[in-house]
Each structure stands twice: as C-alpha cells, then as structure tokens.
Amino acid sequence: MLSEQSAATVRATLPAVGAAIGDITERFYARLFAAHPELLRDLFNRGNQAAGTQKQALAGSIAAFATHLVDHPERRPDLMLRRIAHKHASLGIRPEQYPVVHEHLFAAIAEVLGEAVTEEVAAAWTEVYWLMANALIDIERTLYARSEESALREWTVVERIDETADVATFRLRPADGGPVPPYRAGQYVSVGVRLADGARQIRQYSLTAAPGSPVRQFAVKRVPGDAATPEGEVSNHLHAHVRAGDVLELSAPYGDLVLEDTDAPLLLASAGIGVTPMIAMLEQLSLEEHTGRVTVVHADRSPAAHALRGDHTAYAAKLADGEAVFFYEEDAEGAGRPGLVDLDAVEVAPGTVAYLCGPLPFMRVVREQLLARGVAPADIHYEVFGPDLWLAKDAAA
Structure with missing residues (x-):
C-alpha cells in the first residue's frame, strides 16, 4: 500500500508525469540500451522497439499502476501484475534486473521533468516503482517455483505442417529425450532463435494441443513488414529456415488465460x-x-x-x-x-x-x-x- 504522504504527491504529480511519460520511456530505453546493448540484442523485441509500441506499453502500465494506487489504495491491480509476471517469467526476467531498470527509468524522469523532480517527488515515485517491482518479483518467484524448467531448454522439431500460406505448425520433443512437462490449455511458450546477425530473439506462441500431448505444438503466423512496421524477425526466420530435425529453445509454459473447470456456458x-x-x-x-x-x-x-x-x-x-x-x-x-x-x-x-x-x-x-x-x-x-x-x-x- 502506498504511504499517505507519497499518495498525495503521486496524485498531485500524476498529470505531469502522465503527460511526459512518452518522452520519459523513450529516454529510458535509449539509456538502458546504451548501457546494456545485450538486452536489446538478446531479450527485448527489436521489432516492438523499432515501432515504438514497447515504450507505449511501459508508459501505460506505469501510469495505470500509479493511478490504481491512488484511486484504490486498499487493493493491488493483480490482473495487470499477473499478466506482466507471466510474460516476464517466460523471458527469464530475474530480481537483479529490476534495480537496473530503476536506475535508468528515474534518470530519464529527472532528465525530462528537470527541477520538478524534487526529493519528495522522487521518493514518492520510487515508492510506486518498488511496490510494482516487488509485487512482480513475488509473483515471478512463485511461477518459477511451480515450473519444472527454469531456463530455455532445447527441443527438436519432429514435424512441420504448413497450415496456410502464412501459418505453420511446429511439433517438438525435448532434445535430451526427457519428459514433456505439463501445462494448461491456453498457455504459451517463449521460443528463442539465433538470427543471422547473432542476436538471440524471443517470442511467445500459444500451445495448440490439449494438455497431455506427447509434444510441444505451436503455430506461427508469418508477420509481413510494411512502411510503418518492420517484418517479424522471428516469425519469418521460423518460416524460412526451420524444418524437422532443427533445434529451438523453448521456455516452460506460462500465461494466465487458461481454461477453468466450470459448468457455466x-x-x-x-x-x-x-x-x-x-x-x-x-x-x-x-x-x-x-x-x-x-x-x-x-x-x-x-x-x-x-x-x-x-x-x-x-x-x-x-x-x-x-x-x-x-x-x-x-x-x-x-x-x-x-x-x-x-x-x-x-x-x-x-x-x-x-x-x-x-x-x-x-x-x-x-x-x-x-x-x-x-x-x-x-x-x-x-x-x-x-x-x-x-x-x-x-x-x-
């Protein structure tokens, strides 16, 4: 729960921060990738960065979380937090990465807002950040503990099916011959590939077989590029280069859109x-x-x-x-x-x-x-x- 003093400061400064959040996140990512280029190369979606959609998502989530804290101090926005945590866990985000984000995010806030960022304002928004970060860390820790796979694991493609001109299904078994861990209908896996320029990019794809299947099975739609957005790096790589016998890296299954046991229509x-x-x-x-x-x-x-x-x-x-x-x-x-x-x-x-x-x-x-x-x-x-x-x-x- 946000302290009363910080809640008053956040409520008063939320319009100014909200109005500048686009500039703040742009500066944040520029600083982050300048200091840690490996994050853009091997973790963040380069297509979303190029299109600017990732900074919009970060801006929206921060603003939504802060707004929720001041409007509903008695409860957390767990729907948003769970959704983000599942995505983070599928990417292998760890607690030690949150201080890195804090460092560059708050430097960006200070650059954009200048003298408006007093000690009181900085303290209040730091409290917001760590309330959100610690909640995510706790949820992610629980997700990792439940999972039988703590990192991306090698899987061998045993079959590829071209469903349509732009969609292909890939069926895979563990490369080490081990068991296929359980999952729930509706979940997805992260798929990691090494691209021609050496970058390791990761994308999420829903599993298309019911739980209990002896394989991991997912379908990929080729994402074409246009004047506004680049083509999908991973989807086009999978379509162009991956066949039976090739090896991909897959995460454990994650995602909270899962089929619940219910008698309801x-x-x-x-x-x-x-x-x-x-x-x-x-x-x-x-x-x-x-x-x-x-x-x-x-x-x-x-x-x-x-x-x-x-x-x-x-x-x-x-x-x-x-x-x-x-x-x-x-x-x-x-x-x-x-x-x-x-x-x-x-x-x-x-x-x-x-x-x-x-x-x-x-x-x-x-x-x-x-x-x-x-x-x-x-x-x-x-x-x-x-x-x-x-x-x-x-x-x-």
Whole structure:
C-alpha cells in the first residue's frame, strides 16, 4: 500500500508525469540500451522497439499502476501484475534486473521533468516503482517455483505442417529425450532463435494441443513488414529456415488465460492467429466429453486464411452441445457468415464465461458486445500478444 504522504504527491504529480511519460520511456530505453546493448540484442523485441509500441506499453502500465494506487489504495491491480509476471517469467526476467531498470527509468524522469523532480517527488515515485517491482518479483518467484524448467531448454522439431500460406505448425520433443512437462490449455511458450546477425530473439506462441500431448505444438503466423512496421524477425526466420530435425529453445509454459473447470456456458472467440489457444481449449473439452454449452466464434479474412480451420470445426463438432460460427470478410459463401464478427447473430447464454484472443480492435468490439448482452466483466478473459496496450489502459478500471 502506498504511504499517505507519497499518495498525495503521486496524485498531485500524476498529470505531469502522465503527460511526459512518452518522452520519459523513450529516454529510458535509449539509456538502458546504451548501457546494456545485450538486452536489446538478446531479450527485448527489436521489432516492438523499432515501432515504438514497447515504450507505449511501459508508459501505460506505469501510469495505470500509479493511478490504481491512488484511486484504490486498499487493493493491488493483480490482473495487470499477473499478466506482466507471466510474460516476464517466460523471458527469464530475474530480481537483479529490476534495480537496473530503476536506475535508468528515474534518470530519464529527472532528465525530462528537470527541477520538478524534487526529493519528495522522487521518493514518492520510487515508492510506486518498488511496490510494482516487488509485487512482480513475488509473483515471478512463485511461477518459477511451480515450473519444472527454469531456463530455455532445447527441443527438436519432429514435424512441420504448413497450415496456410502464412501459418505453420511446429511439433517438438525435448532434445535430451526427457519428459514433456505439463501445462494448461491456453498457455504459451517463449521460443528463442539465433538470427543471422547473432542476436538471440524471443517470442511467445500459444500451445495448440490439449494438455497431455506427447509434444510441444505451436503455430506461427508469418508477420509481413510494411512502411510503418518492420517484418517479424522471428516469425519469418521460423518460416524460412526451420524444418524437422532443427533445434529451438523453448521456455516452460506460462500465461494466465487458461481454461477453468466450470459448468457455466462457454464462449471461445478468436480472430486470425488468435485461434491458437482456442484450439487447445477445444481439444481438451472434447477429450473430457464436456457436456455444457460451448459457443465457438472466429473471424478471419477468408476460409483459406483461417489457420487450423479443420481442427476448429472438428473439435467443436465433437462437443455434446457445441456450435461454431465463423465470420469471413471474403469468400464466406458456404463456409461462414459474411463480414465482421457480430454477436447479435450468436446465442449468448445467461452466465456465459468468455475467452477472447485476437487483435486488440477485435477484442474491444467483442468485449463491448458481450457486456451489452449481460456478460459480467469478470467473466470475460483475454490474451494479448505483443505490448499489452489494452491491458495497460484498462487494468485499473
């Protein structure tokens, strides 16, 4: 809990810090990478850095956490903290890295705000930082303790399946011949690759097989570049270079968007490559012979672009009370409904628990439609890959 004196100072300075947070995070990353270039090369997503989305996410999370502390001093924003901690654990973030971040972040604050950063202001925002950092460290310590793999481990690709022109599935077994540790439907792994320039870049991909599978299985969509954003370094590397027999580094499974045991009606909504965690959830439900209502909703550009469409359809059809509704912007005739996702055309049973994964605009629309249909906010769960902008903005709500 933030001290009363610091809470008053943070409340008074939050508008100024909020207005300057973009400049602060830009200075922060410049300082951090100048002092520790290995972090950009081997840990941070270089594409997100180039596009500027990572600094927006950091700015949003700091502002959201500080706002929550002053508006709701009696409770922590655990949803935001858990989501960040899972991502940190999948990357192998350790407690000794937090003082490094503090050093360069607060130097950036002083550079941007100048004389406005009095001793009192610096002390108050230091308290905010360490409340957030220590909470994350505690959650990450628990996640590491639960995991059977404390670092990236080598796995051998045993099969590659080209699902669509832009999506490939990779199936892997431990290179050391050891067991495949357990996980929960909806979780992801970090995948590390060594690129041509020597950089070791890491990305997260959802597991697409139900728990109990003898392999690690994930699907990767090739991310093309354009004038505004660079192409996906890791996704393009995996598509161009990785075949059966190659070795990749994988983390233990992480992620808090997991299928819970419930008798409530379920709605699994996805768009594009957001289908991946839903496939694992659907396979688990079908293997368990789940009898409750399950509504599957997916939006995509076309049936040909719909990755894992066969699995999506087959697993939903195996359920005792399942329905699959697909929306396609192109070539929908005979395969789905035309246009963008519209839940007015879908039955949403009372008491529904929803799981969402896909682009942020899609999830915002679906969330608003679910709320309008009476679904409780606490029953809408979602996964976001890349800088978690939506969560950073909404976590304190």
